[in-house]
Amino acid sequence: MERQSFNWARFWRRVDKYGTTTLRWVLALGGIVVAAGPYIYMILQSLAPWREVNRRIFPTELTTRSYQWLLQGSATAVARPWLRGFGNSLLVTVLSTLSMLLVAMLAGYALSRLRFRGKEAIYKFILFQMFYPAIILLVPQFLIVRRLGLYNTYAGMIIPRAVNIWAIFMYVSFFRSINQAMLEAARIDGASEMQILFRVVLPLSGSITAVIGLFLFMERWVELLWDLIVIQEYDMMTLNVMIATMSGPYASYPGPLYAASVILTVPIILVFLIFSRHFTQGFKFILK
Amino acid sequence: MRRLTRGEGVTGWLFTIPYLAFTIVFFVIPFIWGLMLIFSEWNLISPVREFVGLGNLIEALQSRRVHAAVITPFKFMAVFLPAVLIMSLGIAVLINSFKKGQGLLAVAFFLPYLASGVTMSLVIKGVVSYTSPVNKFISKFIGYVPDWLGTPALAILVIGLMIAWRFSGYYALIFLSGLQSIPNELYEAAQIDGAGRIKSFFSITLPQLYPALYSVMILAVGLMFGVFTEPYMLTGGGPNLATHTWYLEIYYQAFHTLRAGYASSIALLNAIAVFIVVGIVRRIMQSWGRAHGWED
Numbered sequence: 165m166e167r168q169s170f171n172w173a174r175f176w177r178r179v180d181k182y183g184t185t186t187l188r189w190v191l192a193l194g195g196i197v198v199a200a201g202p203y204i205y206m207i208l209q210s211l212a213p214w215r216e217v218n219r220r221i222f223p224t225e226l227t228t229r230s231y232q233w234l235l236q237g238s239a240t241a242v243a244r245p246w247l248r249g250f251g252n253s254l255l256v257t258v259l260s261t262l263s264m265l266l267v268a269m270l271a272g273y274a275l276s277r278l279r280f281r282g283k284e285a286i287y288k289f290i291l292f293q294m295f296y297p298a299i300i301l302l303v304p305q306f307l308i309v310r311r312l313g314l315y316n317t318y319a320g321m322i323i324p325r326a327v328n329i330w331a332i333f334m335y336v337s338f339f340r341s342i343n344q345a346m347l348e349a350a351r352i353d354g355a356s357e358m359q360i361l362f363r364v365v366l367p368l369s370g371s372i373t374a375v376i377g378l379f380l381f382m383e384r385w386v387e388l389l390w391d392l393i394v395i396q397e398y399d400m401m402t403l404n405v406m407i408a409t410m411s412g413p414y415a416s417y418p419g420p421l422y423a424a425s426v427i428l429t430v431p432i433i434l435v436f437l438i439f440s441r442h443f444t445q446g447f448k449f450i451l452k
Numbered sequence: 453m454r455r456l457t458r459g460e461g462v463t464g465w466l467f468t469i470p471y472l473a474f475t476i477v478f479f480v481i482p483f484i485w486g487l488m489l490i491f492s493e494w495n496l497i498s499p500v501r502e503f504v505g506l507g508n509l510i511e512a513l514q515s516r517r518v519h520a521a522v523i524t525p526f527k528f529m530a531v532f533l534p535a536v537l538i539m540s541l542g543i544a545v546l547i548n549s550f551k552k553g554q555g556l557l558a559v560a561f562f563l564p565y566l567a568s569g570v571t572m573s574l575v576i577k578g579v580v581s582y583t584s585p586v587n588k589f590i591s592k593f594i595g596y597v598p599d600w601l602g603t604p605a606l607a608i609l610v611i612g613l614m615i616a617w618r619f620s621g622y623y624a625l626i627f628l629s630g631l632q633s634i635p636n637e638l639y640e641a642a643q644i645d646g647a648g649r650i651k652s653f654f655s656i657t658l659p660q661l662y663p664a665l666y667s668v669m670i671l672a673v674g675l676m677f678g679v680f681t682e683p684y685m686l687t688g689g690g691p692n693l694a695t696h697t698w699y700l701e702i703y704y705q706a707f708h709t710l711r712a713g714y715a716s717s718i719a720l721l722n723a724i725a726v727f728i729v730v731g732i733v734r735r736i737m738q739s740w741g742r743a744h745g746w747e748d
Contacts, residue, residue: 188546192550195543199561199617200560202576219584271471273467274465280460280462281461289475299678299699299702300723301482302702303486303706307485308477327470327475357460385568386569388680411574411685418578422578425568428571443559444555451629
């Protein structure tokens, strides 16, 4: 009776299988650490004692001094309305995003589902706008805002960002993919176009609206250039702009700047995580 | 039927009115005004607007600051393109290799895209500051603390990697949907031919990803002409204009020296530069795609 020889081929297959499984997990965890690292660093530094900020990655103790300082200021540095800045960010971003979504839904529905004269021309113009370099419009848009008396006002931040061409384009392509028969049925039942849009079409557009809204919200939340040139007063600045303009004067207070950064970052991550279950599905449509 | 159509026409226009009104005020008028500004010298305040013809454009073409802004995108590209392509392709292949939890991983790797350039610049400023743990570690090996933001090549490296970090998860999702449309038979056939994993990555995966690569390349190259926040926060365009960008120059000329016309001319040059470079990249990508059996 001969002893069965060791099955080397099977052995290597197993090493390969478990080896790559382990490697995959190691790479995935390492990747997530890199992706989340700067956020974690920011949080740790915002809670570190001031003598340790930017000197140690993991502080020896945790303190909320940086956050308290943001609210109260100190004898040596003027307190800035940081909390108000957070409120300003929220106000500007929420109003802008809602308006961008609403305008895009209406225009997207009209351009994809209604027949009217000039429709094709409008759609072509939208494509032209999407590819026209926005930077050439920056200075004249600023001049118009000033001419309209909107310089240094909330409206100056919200109205020029109240319509988003990309969102219209996305809704046009999405509404085109909706089954026409359902809309016809609603029309025969005597529903108005407004009712069809809000009762029939929108309930079908949950994922796509979540993802478009997410992108609009994210981009508006971290906008720098426009808010920087339109607003002068600290009372109206968004938190993002306030951090940017104070990073020089507050260079010797890195702890509070980290705290302000955390306050700026938490909402956007929360919004993203809340809508993340729509994310993969909706994102696939956006890529098409 | 006729009544329905007429009603539709009215509703169609009603639904597009908000968009149209906005477009007239914030696109059509600025469009015309912008073209007029290019040929005039105006300080945003004075009632006098001088017509200078091509003067602004000629001045811009001769300016050292504009020359720096022309070159900087290519310097960023040298760091950003390889870094972001390797990272995003790696993430996409990695996510695709998991059977479960792909959505969760996609969400995790997308986190960097949510970052504000302002706050990330603060973090990086801290990480490369003189007393930082990173510098302490590095100085043990090289004996001194590198001046990350004060050395031209290092400043380019830092900013290029920051932007690559931010966009890697986003581009990975584009690659991921490309990967998932590659038919499995191609890999099986290659396996029968005895091709290893690495070989089949280069001979099958990359060419099959052509549509995704094409979009990512154009997005990534275009992005480098619009960099503003990171150098604004970290270097102010320095040292010695090494990280000076188009947007910094436009911002500086329009809102610091208050030369609206000159700034608009630079914006026009920026658009032309993007048009040319993206056009070249498009050509290169298309010929690469054709070589691998894709049609335009």
